[in-house]
Amino acid sequence: MVNPVHLKTLLEVIRTGSFAAAALRLGYTASAVSQQMTALEKDTGARLFERSARTASPTDAAVVMARHAVKVLTDMDALLAAAARPGPGTGHELRLGIFPSLATFALPELLASPQWRDLGIDLHLSVAEPAQTIQGLRTGGNLDVALVYQVGQGGLAWPSSISRRWLGDDNFRVVLPESWGIRSGAEVTAEQLAGMPWIMHHPGTPDALVIERLFASCSLHPQVAAYCDDFNASLAMASAGLGAALVPELAMLNRPAGTVVLDVPEIRLARSIFALLIHEQNVQVRLFLDRLAEVLGRRSIVPLPTSGPGQG
Numbered sequence: 366m367v368n369p370v371h372l373k374t375l376l377e378v379i380r381t382g383s384f385a386a387a388a389l390r391l392g393y394t395a396s397a398v399s400q401q402m403t404a405l406e407k408d409t410g411a412r413l414f415e416r417s418a419r420t421a422s423p424t425d426a427a428v429v430m431a432r433h434a435v436k437v438l439t440d441m442d443a444l445l446a447a448a449a450r451p452g453p454g455t456g457h458e459l460r461l462g463i464f465p466s467l468a469t470f471a472l473p474e475l476l477a478s479p480q481w482r483d484l485g486i487d488l489h490l491s492v493a494e495p496a497q498t499i500q501g502l503r504t505g506g507n508l509d510v511a512l513v514y515q516v517g518q519g520g521l522a523w524p525s526s527i528s529r530r531w532l533g534d535d536n537f538r539v540v541l542p543e544s545w546g547i548r549s550g551a552e553v554t555a556e557q558l559a560g561m562p563w564i565m566h567h568p569g570t571p572d573a574l575v576i577e578r579l580f581a582s583c584s585l586h587p588q589v590a591a592y593c594d595d596f597n598a599s600l601a602m603a604s605a606g607l608g609a610a611l612v613p614e615l616a617m618l619n620r621p622a623g624t625v626v627l628d629v630p631e632i633r634l635a636r637s638i639f640a641l642l643i644h645e646q647n648v649q650v651r652l653f654l655d656r657l658a659e660v661l662g663r664r665s666i667v668p669l670p671t672s673g674p675g676q677g
Contacts, residue, residue, distance in 0.1 A: 462498030533661030549625035562590035583631035
């Protein structure tokens with residue numbers, strides 16, 4: 366019998382393009398992912414990957430299986446959710462910590478969907494920045510799940526007892542005042558932006574450190590017009606002509622008039638969105654996270670480029 370966990374891992378390998386990237390998203394080692402794919406090949410009798418010393422490229426059989434796996438896993442989750450659904454007025458309580466832009470621009474879409482009513486979840490929200498919601502998991506035990514983001518590899522820490530599930534990436538984009546005369550969607554270089562005023566994060570914050578390193582790597586040393594950690598305020602100031610800003614796509618869904626969005630090939634940055642869980646969640650919660658990941662997947666404006674399939 367095919368293990369559904371192996372199907373989920375297959376989907377992640379196909380999506381991310383490598384065993385190592387899939388392992389990072391799923392919280393496994395690359396070796397564990399490789400072993401799962403070998404077991405899946407044995408169970409199905411199909412060769413799913415062409416392996417070499419450094420890469421593992423998916424075969425046509427793997428792509429076809431992945432397509433069918435999506436439906437199989439969705440149907441399984443729906444069946445389990447229906448079986449576990451409590452009676453009227455007795456929904457499963459979920460104490461959820463969530464950061465502001467996710468609560469503002471993604472969660473409402475899920476809550477307004479027919480799928481939400483079918484989940485049978487009694488949701489209790491705490492909207493705060495990631496560091497604060499992690500504390501809710503660590504100390505008081507007043508949260509079951511924390512939805513957080515991480516820019517780069519630093520800035521957040523949580524106990525090893527907390528499990529992590531990747532939900533999606535929120536790509537940063539360069540936003541300029543329309544009054545500067547550059548058309549939206551134009552591709553410019555970092556060098557062209559070097560002499561322009563910028564709206565930056567306050568120095569010393571984790572996001573600021575990552576952005577500063579990114580800018581320095583492409584020899585962009587911005588003239589700072591304002592320090593601001595609020596993306597809505599940064600967008601408003603950009604609209605007014607104060608400066609350029611680096612803003613994640615989630616925060617740009619209500620982007621004000623008077624701004625343009627650019628593609629700057631050297632400035633590639635995303636914040637990864639994770640669910641942190643203090644214990645194994647039931648099927649309703651897993652299905653809720655699946656649905657939220659689907660919403661995030663539809664939100665992307667321009668995906669970041671990815672490397673080809675491989676184990677590195």
